[in-house]
Amino acid sequence: MKKTLLFAALVFALSGCASMSGEKAAATGDAAAATAAIEAAEAAIKKSASVEGEWRDAGKKFLTNAKEAAGKGDFAEAIKQAKKAQSQGEMGYQQATEQASAKPWLF
Numbered sequence: 001m002k003k004t005l006l007f008a009a010l011v012f013a014l015s016g017c018a019s020m021s022g023e024k025a026a027a028t029g030d031a032a033a034a035t036a037a038i039e040a041a042e043a044a045i046k047k048s049a050s051v052e053g054e055w056r057d058a059g060k061k062f063l064t065n066a067k068e069a070a071g072k073g074d075f076a077e078a079i080k081q082a083k084k085a086q087s088q089g090e091m092g093y094q095q096a097t098e099q100a101s102a103k104p105w106l107f
Contacts, residue, residue, distance in 0.1 A: 038067060048088075058092060063085040066079075
């Protein structure tokens with residue numbers, strides 16, 4: 001019983017250490033991940049622009065900030081900004097397609 005409990009505690013402790021290293025790696029980021037995130041954001045913004053649904057801050061603010069951060073070597077910030085830009089691109093596309101047939105109405 002003691003060996004089983006000791007083994008379970010060891011497995012639990014090691015799994016916690018393994019997840020911490022993954023979080024640290026994700027927070028640090030790297031050039032390849034930043035480049036991929038920026039490319040995904042550009043694709044999402046291009047898609048939203050194709051239906052005239054591009055949001056103001058997606059390209060002008062977040063994507064520009066992501067490229068600047070990547071240029072400075074701050075890959076974690078570049079990924080964060082690129083994800084914001086990608087999210088706004090996707091939401092802009094969704095909004096434009098859902099509201100394409102919206103018309104004024106009267107009571």
